[in-house]
Amino acid sequence: MNTIDKFTNTVIDIMRVTILDAQGNEVLFLGKIDEDGIISLIEVGARGDENSVPAIFPHMMKGDVVIHNHPSGGLKPSSPDLNVxxxxxxxxxxxxxIDNDVEKVYVVVEPIILKDRELLDDLTNILEPDGPLSKLDVNYxxxxxxxxxxxxxxxALNHDCVLAAEAGTGVGKSFAYLIPAIKWAEVNKDRIVISTGTINLQQQLVEKDIPLAKKILGSNLKTVLVKGRGNYLCHKRLYSALEDDSLFRDEDHQLNQIKEWTKVTKTGSLSDLTFMPERDIWNSINSDAETCTGIKCSHFNKCFSMKARKEASTAGIIVVNHHLLFADLAMRLDGAGFEGSAVLPPFYKIIFDEAHNIEDSATSFFSERYNKYSLIKYLNRLLGKKMGKRYGSLVKLDKYIDEAAKLSDVVPIIDEIKDKADTLDQLCLDFTGGSSLHIEGEPKDSLIFGILNPALNLQKSILSLTSELATALKSVDEEFHDLDAYIETARLKSRLESYATFFEKFRSYIDYNDEIxxxxxxxxxxxxxxVNYxxxxxxxxxxxxxxxxxxxSSVICTSATLTVNNNFKFWKNRVGLQYVVEDRxxxxxxxxxxxxxxxxxLGVPTDIPLPNENGYLEYLQDYIKKIVTITNGSALILFTSYMLLKEVYDSLKLFFEGLGVTVYRQGDDDRSRLLNSFKTDISSVLFATESFWEGVDSPGETLKVVIxxxxxxxxxTDPIIKARMDRCKQRNGNPFMELSIPDAVTRLKQGFGRLMRRKSDWGMVFILDSRCVKKQYGPIFLNSLPQCRFVADNGNSTLEYSELFFEEGEHFE
Structure with missing residues (x-):
């Protein structure tokens, strides 16, 4: 094809002059297409030699074009060309x-030509009593x-709005967003990301809800569940581990089993393995950003992680968890831009399900962290030792390194770093007594001795190592810079430098007012x-x-628990919605x-002592006995601390077993197995805390009372909570009313929501904390819950009412 068919004359002249100035070597250009499909704007992205050019694509958008010349004159794409x-x-x-004379052009991939978007029509007819959904689901x-x-x-999709939607349990929010999302993605060729907080919801969406929604719409839109790269096997790391362990491994070792599995698996995903490998083994062979050499890897064409990314890049709907989405967003903020690929392919609209969790997810991801085991992991990838045998990227790179920078110079520094990491942890534990600590204020001698000085010593040793690594890498001839060992060593050096930077910042904590x-x-x-730092x-x-x-352009946030006392203000201000233009x-x-x-x-015994008063524990234990005796199990008991859970569990276990009630406790088994056991055993009780306040779905006879x-x-005393409360005080706010109460209300609503999961469900909720009726702030909690058959009376009367209700409830079925 002639270049005049794809480029304006001005652009052709610019490319000719640029190639001439580059002495005929390869040049990479970035082009913009006009409304006629012709490249009318061009800029230089990179210059190379006669054989290659750096593949750099900053801030490119859908519809742009990457162009490069072949000095040989042949326009046949190479394997690297095809990969890019x-x-x-x-x-x-x-x-x-293109050729060097810019007369001929070979189009490997055409850009997608952007078109005006198509607005969606009213889709609510799908949900009508006699609509398509009712014909596919007999229980609709x-x-x-x-x-x-x-x-x-x-x-919101049509008009580029941000929607905060609190949808109570049973509303059917999944179909309410899937139907318009699938339709929008299909007609506009716009990718939409659906982000959830739990694996259970992801599985429900991918395995059940999305297929049904597509069937209703008659859609063939591709939808993909995207997992973090750590869920996928890395061929290169597997073969490296097999080689390192070859002398000391039995035939039935898990690495050998995984090697055989690679011959049959199509996905390379951990979830597809027929057994659960040991954590350390999987972490030594899974896909990892620090060791990935991308298109230069000899296993690139069969890379499981890359296959998954390619699958995602052709999907209209991508389902992810909140953490993976924020990993993607962080890369985009750091310079990847919002138009190209980062962790995920480019997308244009987001739907957050379980949106009440996005502040915690974002806070977690935008935090910086260090612990000695993460440091040791990278040191061992550089240079480790197992049963007397050295392994790691430096071992493989050693023969290419100049004699002046050999392994013997690095070994004592690595040993020194490990010793200093141990010393830092030990002194820190001695200083804090093992408790969490928010580091603030002028540094005292104890802080300097316990954390700051040992952190400085560790930082210096890390910098000594990175200096040695820089010397070693510099001594490697340029022709070997494409070696896996070189690339991995360079990346590990960069990771170690980031730890040194972390400690520099950590020791300068007093200069950073907006971070904890x-x-x-x-x-x-x-x-x-x-210790985690x-x-x-x-x-x-x-x-x-x-x-x-x-x-x-559009962001949908939905959950059953976004409001406090029927007001979005707390959640809205925590996640940044106060900055969104009002009419959007x-x-x-x-x-x-x-x-x-x-x-x-809903019952509250008003005569129970307050949690900080004498007699509370005894009353609590006795009252739980009486409740479970009424229901004969089918109880979920939620605690706010594991210490109280253990105390009550130890006290009541034998009593419940005497009633013929099976007793389960969080931590005694894997979470999913524990929940499955609880669901299948109607006469059982589950003692739980933390994560079990949400994500437990036990409809029917399994669950009749939440305590x-x-x-x-x-x-x-949690450092993050304390720092945020201190900041609230500094602006003359009331941290208890502005932070503690709204957060606790949201968590209470989640716990309460465990009971009713289906329209046919019924049961009881007891709040064994009289602060919700005795304290001035109590109505905020109660008013945030659905209207129930509410009784707040002395313990005996409340139980009598509950027993009458339970007898009546038997006829609800």
Missing amino acids: ASMLGNDGIGFYI EYRESQSRLLNDITY FWVDKSKTSKGDFF SITPIDISKLMNKAVFEPY FIERVYDSPFEYHKRVF ITKLPFRVP
């Missing part, structure tokens, strides 16, 4: 090859609130204690606005269709 073209093409970016029941939600989501510097203790599976933003609202609400923001509450006023008894032992206030 495939990657760009999946993002809608074209890829052309029309819900007016679901229809309203679907209509508002359609409006803190430490806390953790324990390995073997029972060894270590963290730097966390005090407020992520501006980050959220910059990463989510500004760059994306919509907030709505969609009430649950469940008959809480008939089918749920909430305390209002779920977070521990005020």
